[in-house]
Amino acid sequence: MSDRRSEQSSGDEPSSSSISDEVWQQFLSDSERDIRKSAPKEPSARAREVTQRLKKQKGEPEGWRTGPAWQEMNGRAARRRKAWAVIGVPLAIAVAVVAMRPSLIPGDPFGSSAGSSSGASSGTDSATSPLPDETAAPTAPPSAVAADTPTLAHPFAGSPALRWADGAAGIVLPKATALGAIPKDRVELALQQTKKLLVDANLNPDVVAGARPEAALSVLDPKQPHVLDDLDSSLRSPSKTRDPLFLFSRFDPKDVKLAGKVIKTRGRITFAKGKFEGVAVHADYTFVYPVVRADGSTEVTRTIVRRVIDVELPDATRYQVTPGRLTLLRYDEDAGNSACDIDDGYLHPQFPSQAPTGSAAPTGPSIDPYDRSHQLGKGPQGCGTVSRT
Template sequence: MSDRRSEDSSGDEPSSSSIPDEVWEQFIRDSERDIRKSAPKEPSARAREVAQRLKREKGEPEGWRTGPAWQETNGRAARRRKAWALIGVPLAIAVAVVAMRPSLIPGDPFGSSSGTDRATSPLPAETAAPTAPPSAVAAGTPTLAHPFAGSPALRWADGAAGIVLPKATALGPIPKDRVELALQQTKKLLVEANLDPEVVVGAHPDAALSVLDPKQPGLLDELNTALRSPSKTHDPLSLFSRFDPEHLKLAGKVIKIRGRITFAKGKFEGVAVHADYTFVYPLVRNDGSTEVARTIVRRVIDTELPDPTHYQVTPGKLTLVSYNEDAGNSACDINDGYFHPQFSSQAPTGSASPTGPAVDPYDRSRALGKGQEGCGSVSRT
């Protein structure tokens, strides 16, 4: 602005309402300094008064710095800044999360999961017998980083979390707490016999044996004989999952599991428990190879916690009524007390060749052992 004074139209001396030069120049300097230092701020009451007097004298339109138009513009800018703040902060958080976990975006837009276990939601717990085998899954080669790639077990539960006990209820005169004890002891037997990492690589299953009744005729003697001197007639694999530690180890720390457990009143005035579970073991050789093979073991066991007031039993210990197993991808006719998975890069081991049609070891809808006679083969691992 070059015109710093206000004069009337006649060119006479300044009117009584004129502003002295030094006041006006100080005002201009202060205003320009404030503008340079920060975003526009609402002028002080003194500044508004001076500006209004200038406009009245020079006829300037409203809206220059102090008028309603500037205030409205400043208000809209503030609202825009506030809106962007509300949107920008959550957006920045979302971008950071996706950067760390790109698999959270549906459809894998970056192709980051190619050749790996794709992020999938776990299956709900099994509550009834399946009526069909698991659907086919995308092909994949198991690796040390992704040992369940290409397997239906990818969506199965990890380890003991897959043994979901039903809610215990009283069975007539049998109280709820005895039902709960029978369920917990059966779960312990399953976990210690099939999921303990030391037992899986050959250790003696002391914890599993501890839940069984020592008064059950011949049971513990038979199992200990099988563990000590395995043979075709005394096979520890009928109850315990074991692999030869000289040649094999688990590929990672996860064993996948799926199945169900139920209870009812038993034959011995106690609680009968029925368990049907499939375990999937990823394994790698100890020779430095990174090739992963999977062995699938299905077990069906029946236990009972008899009434100690009617039978000569050890209170709190399980009677093992029956136990059966079916293994997929394990060499035939090797009776050394270990499962022997077949690796695709190696020639088959064992003395017997597979016979009969291939069966799906993941098919939990078929009866145990049905469709596989003698040394059978599997359709997938």
């Protein structure tokens, strides 16, 4: 499993209104954490004075600068990777199937499932009935499911995702409401633009097969320095530091293809008033991709990708931004069952019949890629194993 994190940032020249010392101090403390954010600011002569004074007090790097629309917090995004690659011993083999009643737990935070090779749903069988929408952060990983081998006919057999929603149906937007002076329609626009980003980046079959994510890129603000340029560069020439997998799910069509048309989805979206007078949207979703090799083999495996993104739709009357476009503040990613240390811009799932052994086998710890209860970036580092796919 690989964990990729990126926070974007920028810089220009001041416009009109003043900004308090408290806000600037918050900017500084934010930059000292490993989640470094980029966002518009309201600069002024006083803002520049405060910046210089804080630079002298705190010894900030030369990259700090003011501008009319953006504050660059600490240069370009620093990205770090954590790899979780090959299939570990399935927990389901060692753990008895637990039949749970999701109705007793609000939102069914455990994502419980008993598994089924048929993949059929039954209104009276909690083992195969669809889960309720996720409305709160889970407090534990999904319970163990019956061990079963995925097939072309039933690609989610033996997976907790069997009961998850199919594709975009799993991205359920909360009801838009006004946020103080921010009208309801602007909140709705921010939510719809975020969903468009998520769907194209993770569920569009052409993008998953390696095509350019045009719709996802179209919702991002071209005035946010570096962001679109860096994403374009990552798509043209992937590298360890500029990897399209930071934001987009992609497989090399010469190697693998989707097993069927369904990608399973589970997660949630929330919104609030942003620090910068806009609509801030937080999204946390896991996508499960069943795949087969492109050589005609019928062996099915699954890659599990979890993404957390933070975006904001700023007030275009106060900031130099493109109306209706999203400011990308943060994006984290974990990929379960994708080979370690390959930086070609594609996910590389490993199949049970091809799992490396001996010196080629990963030696890191095991992790459950279906576990949505932990924060990304908080787990162990290194190339390890996934406990189940």
